Amino acid sequence: MARRPISLAAGAARVGVAAVFLAAGGLKARDPAAFAAAIDHYRLLPYPAAAALALYLPWLEIVCGAAVLWSRWRLGALNLLLALCAVFSGALASAWGRHLDIACGCFGAGPAGRAALLFGLGRSVGLGLVCAALLAFELRPAPPPA
């Protein structure tokens, strides 16, 4: 009986995670050139790599955001979303640590500056924790037969 509230919470969390990644991916997929510039401003990659990522990452977010709602693909989707959150968090922490005055780029155009980077970092870490919890829930041992 104790599993039911947890299952309901997991379902709600999955919908929330899916909504965030579908929105983030959709907004960035509308303008890959602007997203390439946003990635380039992090100064972590050569420009052609930033351009390639700007074309690919939004669609990976959209595909994984949709797949997390589908039990058949959920495990792979959560793995990838957790990895994406780790990469985004690393990039944001790096930009913040280097005192870059740039926009997060997480949801397309947005405010620039250290406060915006810190907010984006908190959001990315929080999302990563939710994905990790959902992954743990997905990998939980099956209940013993009655």
Place this chain on the structure above:
Amino acid sequence: MSGGDPIFGRALRQTTVLLVAALVPALLAAALHPRRPAWSRAQAGAPEVTWAEASAWPGPVLWVDARAPAAYARRHIPGALPLDEAHWEEQLPGFLRAWRPGVRVVVYCDDRACDASQSAARRLRQELGIDQVFVLTGGWSAWLDAQSH
């Protein structure tokens, strides 16, 4: 896979399929998207210009300050107009009143660590079709350095 962990195998298979599934629309976007990125920084961003180069240009130059309004209010390059992305709609009419075809536009923000000047320059080029838009290398800090020497 019969001898391996079935969960690991399932996760690996799903991850691979999802990675490939995202590749298809990404490749279509690379070929067909009207806002697809250029493959080199030189094509994508506004060219940079140093203060020494810009001040030696013949003809008028329109300076654009892409920093926050408070920074602009404290001090700015003489004659510069404020135009930052957060106040784009309200500040753009002032820019359009001052700009004339053929006039070079140089945008600056705080220093090398900011992206506001590139973002504003990109919008001026893409949304208004102004070709002669440049970014001041080193931004406001470089201008201050040039004034002190």
